[in-house]
Amino acid sequence: MELNIPFNKPYLTGKETEYINQSVISGKISGDGVFTKKCHQWFEENLQVKKALLTTSCTDALEMAALLINIKPGDEVIMPSYTFVSTANAFVLRGAKIIFADSHKNHPGIDESKIESLITTKTKAIVPVHYAGVACNMDVIMDLANKYDLYVIEDAAQAIDSYYLGKDGIKKTLGSIGHLAAFSFHETKNIMSGEGGLLVINDDKFVKRAEIIREKGTNRSAFFRGEVDKYNWVDVGSSFLPSDIIAAFLYAQLENIEKIQKQRKLIWDLYHRLLTPLSVKGKINLPEVPLYATNNGHMFYLDCKTLANRTKIIDVLKLNGVLAVFHYLSLHKSTFYQNNHDGRALTYSDYYTDTLLRLPLYFELTEKEVTLIANIITKIFE
Numbered sequence: 001m002e003l004n005i006p007f008n009k010p011y012l013t014g015k016e017t018e019y020i021n022q023s024v025i026s027g028k029i030s031g032d033g034v035f036t037k038k039c040h041q042w043f044e045e046n047l048q049v050k051k052a053l054l055t056t057s058c059t060d061a062l063e064m065a066a067l068l069i070n071i072k073p074g075d076e077v078i079m080p081s082y083t084f085v086s087t088a089n090a091f092v093l094r095g096a097k098i099i100f101a102d103s104h105k106n107h108p109g110i111d112e113s114k115i116e117s118l119i120t121t122k123t124k125a126i127v128p129v130h131y132a133g134v135a136c137n138m139d140v141i142m143d144l145a146n147k148y149d150l151y152v153i154e155d156a157a158q159a160i161d162s163y164y165l166g167k168d169g170i171k172k173t174l175g176s177i178g179h180l181a182a183f184s185f186h187e188t189k190n191i192m193s194g195e196g197g198l199l200v201i202n203d204d205k206f207v208k209r210a211e212i213i214r215e216k217g218t219n220r221s222a223f224f225r226g227e228v229d230k231y232n233w234v235d236v237g238s239s240f241l242p243s244d245i246i247a248a249f250l251y252a253q254l255e256n257i258e259k260i261q262k263q264r265k266l267i268w269d270l271y272h273r274l275l276t277p278l279s280v281k282g283k284i285n286l287p288e289v290p291l292y293a294t295n296n297g298h299m300f301y302l303d304c305k306t307l308a309n310r311t312k313i314i315d316v317l318k319l320n321g322v323l324a325v326f327h328y329l330s331l332h333k334s335t336f337y338q339n340n341h342d343g344r345a346l347t348y349s350d351y352y353t354d355t356l357l358r359l360p361l362y363f364e365l366t367e368k369e370v371t372l373i374a375n376i377i378t379k380i381f382e
């Protein structure tokens, strides 16, 4: 049978255009309108965070974070090498030097045991990336931040509806643990608005300044609340807030998050079950979710063990009409940054660069299609 399965397909709940219409006829479609406020309230309640501010992307939210913690030329920021360029770019734009840490042996996330030896007097922040929506070991990371007086900014781009179970026994939403956190609503994420993002503020001292930086360095937000009688240029800033039309789209998605998440996790579980025999035979490794983390059905990936295996699987799937894709190329080896890296080998970051394969995962992917994809992969190893 000839399949035609894309890697991703954005799911529309049906209410997006209705809410966009409502926003348009309300007469106020610039930022911080009715739907933006609804989204802010939703996130503050559901993520249980102090302050949520929509941005035009996760990239923008990370850039705001870099401004908020006053990154200056020469500051050092520790993050995994196996991540998206924006995680690093946001800090490089402000002159920071990125100190890349390796991934875990069994998971692409940052290996927390490698962080402390990288901390110097210049270190300003640690940026854990919750890869595939699976939590980093936040107890270790927050303890280091407290010990050395550093900021923690969670790159939670992929981590909506995912949790961290701390050693205190409390289950916390990802994005609610660091001083600041950034989420993405790019169309490849679980909840999306085409392009879109969110800055989460967990440390009160950043709230006022975040509103100013997001509004071009002006105190316009305070002015609209009637707290000041005219608005003025008071700090650096840029235009980080999205149109209310974007928020209207996003709100329709948020209203359906339970339904979306249920389906994505069902697909994830089915892949996992069908591919377990291959992993038992040692042909591939399946994703590991540590005991302190949860799975939010963001991504189903295989560790194909070798580059040759991965290339073979991609090619065979493609011949059968299925698009599977690899993911990040280690940033410490990128064209742009390789000469700034200190030369340390990052074995597992490079390993996942070569071996990680992402399978199609989207709301409308059927159980039958998942079964066919798993069968194609299984046959390769027979």
Ligand SMILES: *Cc1c(COP(=O)(O)O)cnc(C)c1O
Residues within 6 Å of the ligand: 056, 057, 058, 059, 060, 083, 084, 086, 087, 129, 155, 157, 158, 183, 184, 185, 186, 195, 196, 197
């Ligand atoms: C998607 C993603 C980003 C960027 O998100 P945008 O909203 O596209 O800017 C940043 N970091 C990670 C880990 C991502 O997956």
